[in-house]
Amino acid sequence: ETGVTQSPTHLIKTRGQQVTLRCSSQSGHNTVSWYQQALGQGPQFIFQYYREEENGRGNFPPRFSGLQFPNYSSELNVNALELDDSALYLCASSLFSSLYNEQFFGPGTRLTVL
Amino acid sequence: ILNVEQSPQSLHVQEGDSTNFTCSFPSSNFYALHWYRWETAKSPEALFVMTLNGDEKKKGRISATLNTKEGYSYLYIKGSQPEDSATYLCAPNFGNEKLTFGTGTRLTIIP
Numbered sequence: 001e002t003g004v005t006q007s008p009t010h011l012i013k014t015r016g017q018q019v020t021l022r023c024s025s026q027s028g029h030n031t032v033s034w035y036q037q038a039l040g041q042g043p044q045f046i047f048q049y050y051r052e053e054e055n056g057r058g059n060f061p062p063r064f065s066g067l068q069f070p071n072y073s074s075e076l077n078v079n080a081l082e083l084d085d086s087a088l089y090l091c092a093s094s095l096f097s098s099l100y101n102e103q104f105f106g107p108g109t110r111l112t113v114l
Numbered sequence: 115i116l117n118v119e120q121s122p123q124s125l126h127v128q129e130g131d132s133t134n135f136t137c138s139f140p141s142s143n144f145y146a147l148h149w150y151r152w153e154t155a156k157s158p159e160a161l162f163v164m165t166l167n168g169d170e171k172k173k174g175r176i177s178a179t180l181n182t183k184e185g186y187s188y189l190y191i192k193g194s195q196p197e198d199s200a201t202y203l204c205a206p207n208f209g210n211e212k213l214t215f216g217t218g219t220r221l222t223i224i225p
Contacts (some may be wrong), residue, residue, distance in 0.1 A: 004157065033212065042118070042203060042215030056211035090158070092213075100146040100165060101207045105158040 001073030003027060004093050004106035012112045013081050021076040022107045031055070032074035032105055034066060036087040049074050050096050078111075086113045116140055117143045120216035128224050134190040135219040137204030141185035145209040149178055150187055152218070153200045161189075161202075190195060191221075199223045 003026040004078040013019050027031050031050045035043035045058035049068035072093070080083055088110050092103035120137045127133045137147070146165045150158040162171040167182040175192045191198055201220045205213035 020211065039163055040217070042157065042205075042217045043213075043214035044118075045214070048211045076126075095119070100148075100163045101211065101213065102160065103213060105150075107155070107157045 004087040004091065005091075005105055006091055006109050008109060009107070010110045010112075012093065014114050015081055015083060017081050017113075018077065018079045019081060019111060021062055021078075021089050021091075021111070023074045023076070023091035023093075025072045025091075026104050029093035029095050029104070030072050031094045031096045032068055032072065033075070033092045034076045034095065035090040035092065036060075037090060037108070038084070039087070046076070053076070082114045083113050085087060088109060116208065116214050118204065118206060118214050118216040120202075120219050122219060123217065124220040124222070126222045126224055129194055129196060130164065131194055132192045133194060133221070135202065135214055135221075137187045137189070137206075138186075139185045139204075139206040139214075139216075140208075141182060143208045144182050144185070144206060146207045147180055147187050148205040148207065148213060149187070150203040151200045152203055159205060161181065174197075186218075189219075194221075194223045194224045196225055202213050 005024045033048040034046040037043040047057040052068045067075045088108045092105045094103045121139045149161040152158040164180040169180040201218040205215045
């Protein structure tokens, strides 16, 4: 196991609601990245956080936002949920100075939007 | 949009047989390639990080090769075992903060 934990494991929400997903990074890591895996697709990069600031963002709308805390843990917030937001959300922790951007993943949070 | 393709999408292999599958990616701006093994209900597990053209990595019965000039990598599994059943993901990195994943190859080992 990687030491990266995510909560909750599963979540059911309805359209228009807001959701917060949480991630604790592996000990010694200072960077957290979030990915969305929709059915039949590979994980898609949402954004990355380093030093409590967003350090790169994928093709996701502003209603996807995040936070990183001083202990390097992170939250992913999604506002105004849509049906297409139903997916597995993965977080990955890494060391910012890692030469090849090696990322270590948690088990994911399964979000269902009804 | 960077197109990372993995083939086949799924594969059934008899226990004891060897198998391989492919990851194709744009060769321009290539920096590194990551292979992950992802078992159901678990975290994706890092297998290899590959960077140099002609690189070959090995971990037990699993090995991988890399061709950065033509933009592909092969993953080989020798003497498949039931515990090899998983989805294998490749993710090239192009020198930025993100990994760009393929859709994966779902491998099922038939006892």
